[in-house]
Amino acid sequence: MIRPVKRVAAIHDLSGFGRASLCAITPVLSTMGVQVCPLPTAILSTHTGGFEDFSFIDLTDSMETYMEHWRKLQIEFDCIYSGFLGSSKQIEIVSKFIDIFGKEDNLIVIDPVMADNGELYSTMDISMVENMKKLIGKADIITPNFTEAAYLLNKDYKSNITDREVKEWLVSLSDMGPEVVIITSVPDSQLHKDTSVVAYDRINNKFWKVSCRYIPAHFPGTGDIFTSVIVGSLLQGDSLPIALDRGVQFITACIKASYGFEYPQREGVLLERVLENLKMPVVVSGYELME
Numbered sequence: 001m002i003r004p005v006k007r008v009a010a011i012h013d014l015s016g017f018g019r020a021s022l023c024a025i026t027p028v029l030s031t032m033g034v035q036v037c038p039l040p041t042a043i044l045s046t047h048t049g050g051f052e053d054f055s056f057i058d059l060t061d062s063m064e065t066y067m068e069h070w071r072k073l074q075i076e077f078d079c080i081y082s083g084f085l086g087s088s089k090q091i092e093i094v095s096k097f098i099d100i101f102g103k104e105d106n107l108i109v110i111d112p113v114m115a116d117n118g119e120l121y122s123t124m125d126i127s128m129v130e131n132m133k134k135l136i137g138k139a140d141i142i143t144p145n146f147t148e149a150a151y152l153l154n155k156d157y158k159s160n161i162t163d164r165e166v167k168e169w170l171v172s173l174s175d176m177g178p179e180v181v182i183i184t185s186v187p188d189s190q191l192h193k194d195t196s197v198v199a200y201d202r203i204n205n206k207f208w209k210v211s212c213r214y215i216p217a218h219f220p221g222t223g224d225i226f227t228s229v230i231v232g233s234l235l236q237g238d239s240l241p242i243a244l245d246r247g248v249q250f251i252t253a254c255i256k257a258s259y260g261f262e263y264p265q266r267e268g269v270l271l272e273r274v275l276e277n278l279k280m281p282v283v284v285s286g287y288e289l290m291e
């Protein structure tokens, strides 16, 4: 049966304040015309980036019964998309979810949220990194940032990388399972272009790159927003390089719409001011093929 609206199982936490995880993912995908079915992993009063003393309700124990109900209902998904996970047990549950609901023609997207700017998040440890390495083996697409890519490959984090080396990283990550690897926040050695998103499509043996100017800002939740745009775009039928372009353009719009205002960056980007951009026709601008 062809569903009138594409459907995503979104396995993430709900952080009430700060525009991360489900509070960012749901509006982005809904605006792109995709149904979001959350499987919440935890409920937090805020995300953990820059807030202390947040309240935290762990939902690990209810995830399996929740999943069992969906299985009984025989719900089918066009995409399974997971992000921030709270424990190794949750990584195992996501793996089981993929075994039950994964199909030949649905898209398994794993954003291995673990670290940024060279450091693991406070809730992560090395055993979770090891389990995440196994989980990405079940993905079609992964979207680590540069720090997470280094952790997954046991490489040292560094502030510069050549195109040749980043291509090796992409291939090594793809060798772990996923057909498409997208690395964000890659330091870019080219003049005037300070950061880039790079991707490898193993089936077509192509490498893509979208460069953008670095803005000295750090807004939590931008990784969730970026991967959600990639998911929405691919489910709308876009090609990988167009999805990358749309992701980068939307994040740039989010940051530029926010940066001129004086407010704490831990509150996230002003998503509500730019959400409608996701309905604009695709404007092709920045992607390049990496030779």
Ligand code: PXL
Pocket: 013, 015, 020, 021, 044, 046, 047, 048, 049, 084, 113, 121, 220, 221, 222, 223, 224
């Ligand atoms: O944006 C990723 C994310 C999701 N969920 C929680 C987080 C973070 C990043 O810090 O703390 C709870």
